[in-house]
Amino acid sequence: MNDHTEQISYRSPIYLQLREVIRAQxxxxxxxxxxxxxxxxxxxxxxxxxxxxxxxAISTLVSEGxxxxxxxxxxxxxxxxxxxxxxxxxxxxxxxxGGNAYETRILIKTVRPAREKYASIFGLFPEEEIxxxxxxxxxxxxxxxxxxxxxxxxxLPNLEDIDLKVFSPYEAFEYYGVRLMRTYQTLDITTLxxxxxxxxxxxxxxxxxxxxxxxxxxxxxxxxxxxxxVRGDRCSFVVHYHE
Amino acid sequence: xxxxxxxxxxxxxxxxxxxxxxxxxxxHDKLPSQREMCAMWSFNRVTLCSAIERLTQEGKLYSRPGSxxxxxxxxxxxxxxxxxxxxxxxxxxxxxxxxxxxSFTVMPCTRQLSQKLHIxxxxxxxxxxxxxxxxxxxxxxxxxxxxxxxxxxLENYNLETRSLxxxxxxxxxxxxxxxxxxxxxxxADPMEAKFLEIPENTGVFxxxxxxxxxxxxxxxxxxxxxxxxxxxxxxxxxR
Numbered sequence: 078m079n080d081h082t083e084q085i086s087y088r089s090p091i092y093l094q095l096r097e098v099i100r101a102q103x104x105x106x107x108x109x110x111x112x113x114x115x116x117x118x119x120x121x122x123x124x125x126x127x128x129x130x131x132x133x134a135i136s137t138l139v140s141e142g143x144x145x146x147x148x149x150x151x152x153x154x155x156x157x158x159x160x161x162x163x164x165x166x167x168x169x170x171x172x173x174x175g176g177n178a179y180e181t182r183i184l185i186k187t188v189r190p191a192r193e194k195y196a197s198i199f200g201l202f203p204e205e206e207i208x209x210x211x212x213x214x215x216x217x218x219x220x221x222x223x224x225x226x227x228x229x230x231x232x233l234p235n236l237e238d239i240d241l242k243v244f245s246p247y248e249a250f251e252y253y254g255v256r257l258m259r260t261y262q263t264l265d266i267t268t269l270x271x272x273x274x275x276x277x278x279x280x281x282x283x284x285x286x287x288x289x290x291x292x293x294x295x296x297x298x299x300x301x302x303x304x305x306x307v308r309g310d311r312c313s314f315v316v317h318y319h320e
Numbered sequence: 321x322x323x324x325x326x327x328x329x330x331x332x333x334x335x336x337x338x339x340x341x342x343x344x345x346x347x348h349d350k351l352p353s354q355r356e357m358c359a360m361w362s363f364n365r366v367t368l369c370s371a372i373e374r375l376t377q378e379g380k381l382y383s384r385p386g387s388x389x390x391x392x393x394x395x396x397x398x399x400x401x402x403x404x405x406x407x408x409x410x411x412x413x414x415x416x417x418x419x420x421x422x423s424f425t426v427m428p429c430t431r432q433l434s435q436k437l438h439i440x441x442x443x444x445x446x447x448x449x450x451x452x453x454x455x456x457x458x459x460x461x462x463x464x465x466x467x468x469x470x471x472x473x474l475e476n477y478n479l480e481t482r483s484l485x486x487x488x489x490x491x492x493x494x495x496x497x498x499x500x501x502x503x504x505x506x507x508a509d510p511m512e513a514k515f516l517e518i519p520e521n522t523g524v525f526x527x528x529x530x531x532x533x534x535x536x537x538x539x540x541x542x543x544x545x546x547x548x549x550x551x552x553x554x555x556x557x558x559r
Contacts, residue, residue, distance in 0.1 A: 169503070261554065270374070312504075313502050314502070314503045316500070317499075318402055
């Protein structure tokens with residue numbers, strides 16, 4: 078990490094002064110992890126400086142690992158990451174044929190009351206709120222997963238501000254200190270309604286795999302439930318086991 | 321956040337599930353009549369029927385003609401974290417397993433099998449096809465491939481009454497220490513559909529995998545077709 082003991086005064090280069098302003102705002106939570114900072118134009122106007130200077134300030138924070146530039150979208154705050162690489166044991170791993178170009182689109186992102194079904198999964202009262210996020214993932218342009226995710230609002234109160242095209246919910250969990258310790262997964266076969274079937278590109282009444290996953294944190298609280306419809310012709314699952 | 325209005329059928333299906341939870345209904349408990357449910361929740365008949373159909377398809381409800389709609393028992397969950405044979409599953413699940421040998425042949429090792437079993441092309445391979453029934457209902461077709469040289473005289477054992485893994489462990493003294501399994505879907509062909517007693521082209525689980533010993537030497541390569549109506553697979557991922 079950089080040493081900030083150099084005194085930044087009104088005489089220091091402007092880009093460094095701006096760097097410290099933005100850094101302080103990030104540290105004080107004005108721009109929480111996963112959210113975007115104002116645009117270059119906005120910052121230039123706010124502080125009466127030119128855009129190139131703003132860009133330089135941002136570049137230094139990008140190389141420090143505090144910010145990340147996303148083409149066409151802006152500049153986002155990165156949260157603290159757990160440096161330890163966690164080894165996962167067990168579980169179903171999805172395996173797809175060929176291709177590496179995954180593209181995920183968010184179809185729905187909303188807040189709703191849990192109601193009894195999801196309240197019983199998360200240990201909430203039915204009137205407590207949960208996020209509901211529906212995402213469609215394509216591989217090389219062809220749909221392969223349709224995922225419905227549910228997260229209690231109190232687990233990630235900031236989720237509405239986080240751009241899920243830039244960060245995955247898992248990164249969001251990490252930034253806010255929620256650690257996924259265990260997931261319970263089931264794999265089943267089902268058929269889709271015509272509407273969802275069309276999204277996934279399958280014929281009506283064609284079977285798909287249904288992958289459901291409940292994730293638990295370090296206090297054994299259920300923090301996420303996902304129901305993913307998976308095209309069997311484009312994806313299978315692998316499990317490794319041992320005695 | 322978007323303002324999102326769920327589709328009537330999805331909302332109705334979830335309402336029924338919530339009703340089941342709120343009233344602590346158990347498997348085989350009867351739901352109110354369709355007319356009563358429509359009145360309780362102000363859904364129209366078509367929406368409600370559609371929701372019941374969806375939940376039936378998901379295995380959460382079932383109908384008795386002329387009698388009504390009932391809460392279905394949860395599907396058996398087969399945990400895939402340990403090496404288990406159908407015999408082991410039946411014991412755990414408290415069901416009656418019957419096994420029928422469909423065929424037992426010797427074939428020359430093909431290129432695919434060579435990669436799976438780590439033996440050269442042409443070597444004799446035992447191919448064993450068995451039908452499993454749970455409580456008299458056909459549930460899966462298991463095909464096992466083994467290097468004949470590793471298991472001489474395998475045909476002398478009764479593979480209908482004994483578990484293959486038990487034979488490998490006790491008669492051949494193999495240590496079955498681990499494996500890898502791939503799960504996807506396939507559609508039963510006419511012959512498979514006939515044995516499994518399901519309509520042709522029904523979606524079934526397709527499991528294929530290898531079991532190996534402590535030196536990672538493959539002992540068995542298998543392919544199984546498993547009906548999904550009564551069971552699903554589960555696994556736990558831990559950090």
